[in-house]
Amino acid sequence: MAHLARYAVGSLSASLVSAIVLTGLSWHHTVSPAVATVIAFVAGALVNFSVFRFWAWRHTLVREAGALGRDFARYSVVAVVTALIAAGATTLAGRYADHAGFSSAQRSLLIDGCYFGVFGVMFVLKFLILDRFVFNERHRPDTSRDQVENTTPA
Numbered sequence: 001m002a003h004l005a006r007y008a009v010g011s012l013s014a015s016l017v018s019a020i021v022l023t024g025l026s027w028h029h030t031v032s033p034a035v036a037t038v039i040a041f042v043a044g045a046l047v048n049f050s051v052f053r054f055w056a057w058r059h060t061l062v063r064e065a066g067a068l069g070r071d072f073a074r075y076s077v078v079a080v081v082t083a084l085i086a087a088g089a090t091t092l093a094g095r096y097a098d099h100a101g102f103s104s105a106q107r108s109l110l111i112d113g114c115y116f117g118v119f120g121v122m123f124v125l126k127f128l129i130l131d132r133f134v135f136n137e138r139h140r141p142d143t144s145r146d147q148v149e150n151t152t153p154a
Helices: 004-028 035-057 067-100 104-133 145-150
Strands: none
Touching: 004 035, 004 104, 035 104, 067 104, 067 145
């Protein structure tokens, strides 16, 4: 249960970073909704991975340096699939808003709503995948708890 609570805090932190980036980019029509989504996603994903790996699942760089790349690759697959879904949703929302003649504020709210709607739906599914397959000790043959406990002097 502690993983879930820390996961929620990490998700909230990353969401805040993503919201700031996405809103700033979509408000000023700086880039397309899809590009804004990708930039916001990358900003949030970097926060997410760091918080999830080092705080939520308490993996340390010293003990598990070899697993860092593997964890990042596994996390990236989950995150990229989520980002692609979000990019599709925000692109459709942006097209709809442009066609309907929405103001910048309305357009931004719709795009943000779609973006965070996708991540809201994915929240539980991502937690289960991260907990079972990405940051799970059973999937770390080189850093399992048994090996760490067996090397500790009595």
